[in-house]
Amino acid sequence: MVDTPASTETDRTTFRVLFAISLAHLLNDMVQSIVPSIYPIIKDDMGLTFVQIGVITLVFQLTSSLLQPFVGMYADKRPSPYALALGMCFTLAGLIWLAFAGSYGAMLGSVSVIGMGSSIFHPEASRVAQLAAGRKKGLAQSIFQVGGNGGTAIGPLLAALIVLPHGRLSVLWFALAAILGAAILTKVGGWYKRVVRGLGNRARSARSVVDxxxxxxxxxxxxxxxxxxxxxxxxxxxxxxxxxxxxxxxxxxxxxxxxxxxxxxxxxxxxxxxxxxxxxxxxxxxxxxxxxxxxxxxxxxxxxxxxxxxxxxxxxxxxxxxxxxxxxxxxxxxxxxxxxxxxxxxxxxxxxxxxxxxxxxxxxxxxxxxxxxxxxxxxxxxxxxxxxxxxxxxxxxxxxx
Known part of the structure; x- marks a missing residue:
């Protein structure tokens, strides 16, 4: 079979895309990890009980985890290259809302929007990692995943250095990370769009694995x-x-x-x-x-x-x-x-x-x-x-x- 330009690009491991999506994963999960890190601040500011803190976690976990399979199903049928950047924009909007939330209901709304950003990001980002993997699918997924782990580890550290000493409004500094992430993902989305036509051929070849x-x-x-x-x-x-x-x-x-x-x-x-x-x-x-x-x-x-x-x-x-x-x-x-x-x-x-x-x-x-x-x-x-x-x-x- 003669390779088309798209199929050729998806048959080799594209490390520049993998490192870009891993960096975006780091920025996304770093911002996500800010939410539990500021619990001591919002508990004192709003006079919340531990049960109310638990509900915040529940809402955040539900929107960031339960929605992901449904977003992934939609992405499989209608790949959306720029949904990656859209997910980061959801995270950015939720972060800004979190900084200014003046009521418990607003707080729940803000963390749900941040969670939705995560739900949009992860399924599509995994598809990009698979497309960029070539024959090194395991390594590609690991590069993508380690970015998220790094962000989860860095987030609480930065929260301790920035947010805890300076108050909840200082979470706005993390908006810069979300903006950078959106810019990176817009660039990745352009690459995704160029190679998405090769998905059909890749799916057919992958089907023989489980024939x-x-x-x-x-x-x-x-x-x-x-x-x-x-x-x-x-x-x-x-x-x-x-x-x-x-x-x-x-x-x-x-x-x-x-x-x-x-x-x-x-x-x-x-x-x-x-x-x-x-x-x-x-x-x-x-x-x-x-x-x-x-x-x-x-x-x-x-x-x-x-x-x-x-x-x-x-x-x-x-x-x-x-x-x-x-x-x-x-x-x-x-x-x-x-x-x-x-x-x-x-x-x-x-x-x-x-x-x-x-x-x-x-x-x-x-x-x-x-x-x-x-x-x-x-x-x-x-x-x-x-x-x-x-x-x-x-x-x-x-x-x-």
Whole structure:
């Protein structure tokens, strides 16, 4: 087959687009992470109860996670190259509204608009990452994903340096990040528009990957991936939300020391994301998924029972190993449903966000009832669910030479 210019561009890995979409992901998730970071300010300013704070989180999570599969379904049928920039504009509008919100109802409205921006951004951005991936789908998804992780980590730090000392109006400084993100995504949208005609050919070639699988087997594999996402996200929620409390409670370390330990875990997780995508492209995503989640189990299970230094070392190992799973899960899922990248990306990103929020709330309740040590003894069993990866079918490789 003679390649058209569009198909040629989508057959090679376009790193400039991948790095651009990763930077936009960093800016988007950095702004998104401002919302929970300013809870102490709005609680005092508005005299809110913890229940009302919880409702803000609920509204934010619902609009930023539950809408994503539906946005993805629409994008699969009608690709919208400039929807990426539109999503960032929603985030910008919500951010400005958040700065000036004078009532609880306005606060709920502002976070819902910010959440809608996330719902629009993630499915379409994942489609762009797939288009720019060429034959390195796992690596491409990892590059895209690590940008989001970086933004989530940077956001609270910047909020502590800028927003907490200077008040809620200072969130307007983050509007600059949203404007920059919209400009980057407008440029990416131009590239997306040029190659979108190649989507039909790519979908046809991708379909041969699952020609040997029945619809029942494909749906079973997707169900397995949901279980694996649950085990990973619930465990990550326990670590990101309560690892610092565990170190303080068990070893009596300072808050600063516990934060440094959490940073070591998160940094290792970022490295694991990139490594998982690269290795998955070479040896197969099924094996990365299996080794990532189940392979983290022995290190996680040992963590509650060792000394301080060993605990931190084990946390770093767990971060490296378990974080390599998500990119592999997402790419594997899109290969099961070729032509539905937006829907699948929206489903799994939305599921990831939603399970993270539910997991944090569940383990918070469990810590109040049974203590923080019990939370870590129980949560370390979650990676054992990685054994269900054995039920995933092997996907045929396509020879595109």
């Amino acid at each position: 040997h699988l029945s619809h029942r087997r494909i749906n079973m594999a997707l169900a397995v991936l949901v279980v694996l996402t649950f085990s990973k996200q619930f465990y990550m929620a326990s670590m990101t939300s309560y690892f610092t409390f565990f170190l303080i409670d068990k070893f009596g370390v300072s808050i600063q020391y516990s934060q440094l330990a959490l940073f070591a875990f998160l940094a290792a997780s970022a490295i694991g994301i990139i490594a998982g995508g690269y290795v998955g492209d070479r040896i197969g995503r099924k094996y990365v998924i299996w080794c990532s989640i189940l392979g983290a189990a022995p290190f996680a299970m040992a963590m509650p029972y060792v000394g301080l230094t060993a605990t931190i070392i084990l946390a770093v190992v767990v971060g490296l190993v378990i974080s390599s799973a998500f990119s592999a899960i997402l790419v594997y899922a899109t290969e099961l449903k070729p032509g539905k990248v937006g829907m699948i990306a929206g489903l799994f990103f939305g599921l990831s966000f939603g399970l993270g929020g539910v997991g944090a709330a569940f383990f918070g309740w469990l810590a109040d009832v049974s203590g923080i040590s019990f939370v870590f003894e129980i949560s370390t069993l979650l990676p054992l669910l990685g054994i269900v990866a054995a039920l995933l079918p092997d996907l045929k490789k396509i020879d595109r030479e």
